[in-house]
Amino acid sequence: MLDSAPDSSAGLIEPLDLAPLRKGLLDGLRFTVKDNIDLAGYRTSYGSPAWRDAHPAPVHNALCVDQLLGAGARCVGKVVADEFTYSLDGESFYFGTPRNAKAPDRVPGGSSSGSAASVGNGLADFSLCTDAGGSVRVPASLCGLWGMRPSLHRISEAGVLPFQPSVSTVGVLADRFEVLDAAMRVLLSAAATSTPVPRRIFVLQDALEIADAAVQDQVSSALDRIADNTGVVLEWVRFSEIVGAQYALNACNLEGLRDLQTAEFQSTVGNWIEVCKPELGFTFSQAYGNVRTFDRIAALDNIARCERFFTQINAFFAPDTVVCFPTTPKIAPVRGSLNTLEAVMDFYDPTMTITAFSGVARLPEISAPLLTVDGCPVGLSFVAGHYRDEFLLNAVRELVC
Known part of the structure; x- marks a missing residue:
């Protein structure tokens, strides 16, 4: 584990004070950023110290970060992500288990565990995070927060580390619906147009x-x-x-999405792991064993089934x-x-x-x-x-x- 553990209670890896770029819809709101999303000048860990140490700090923020700063929000911290964001439980071997504010003896859910903890414990009004298999929705559910996974690719993923591009999205966790709504409308570049009422x-x-x-x-x-x-x-x-x-x-998962996710993870993260052979946390290493032995060709029918679904x-x-x-x-x-x-x-x-x-x-x-x-x-x-x-x-x- 890390020699100097971060503040796991609020999921914080590094406190920040990135001022808004201009005034806007999010004036006065504080947000945190999951550590698979780039912040200029700060190395991105992807939940893995080995990944962090092997990659330079980005020159630019992820575009979604600039959208929030450009709408008046202030960034107050970089927060924990589960290792390679490949988890739904929120217990990190390297960065600790962030505190579930509503149920402190229980896991916060992952992989946006630090995002949920930073909002639930009052560090931020909302957090910018990601979701593929449920990494916004599961922490929202388990921690009693508002969370939104948008339509795939509605929000720019430029500056978001690669994961499962046919599935993963940028999303938001928030303490109130009004905050979720405002942050999502900024990220969606949503025009103020009328929509049908739910009937x-x-x-x-x-x-x-x-x-x-x-x-x-x-x-x-x-x-x-x-x-x-x-x-x-x-x-x-x-x-x-x-x-x-x-x-x-369960066919959505067992006969479709799981194989698509695994094949894409092999290509995005698996290639790097196989070449660089980094230290892996115990829980992730167990899960990665299934990725390593995955038969991509045998999975092609299930990958095609995803499109039909x-x-x-x-x-x-x-x-x-x-x-x-x-x-x-x-x-x-x-x-x-x-x-x-x-x-x-x-x-x-x-x-x-x-x-x-x-x-x-x-x-x-x-x-x-x-x-x-x-x-x-x-x-x-x-x-x-x-x-x-x-x-x-x-x-x-x-x-x-």
């Missing part, structure tokens, strides 16, 4: 069924409140009905339609408890079954901190069609704010 809300039944019973109860209560407050009649839909074929929801799922979405489901099927695991393969799979398999839905369909998704189970937060997610980000922001404001 149809579908509940993704498969996702609800794999959730723990206590999570199901909380989701049902929240949906009843939304229906009562808005007058919108809830409709139920299965994944097989959305894609028009007899697939279970994208087309079929988005054909389901009308302009006024929202689909909702629990962001994660469980509350956050206790810190240090993911120390056996059984415990890891019990957390990852159902979680990835849910998060892969938006990933494979490239959908915008907002996790809203609406649920509490055994004193721990769980998010309720809302998704809209690909490139319907502004509609989704407006829909969530109408439905739950």
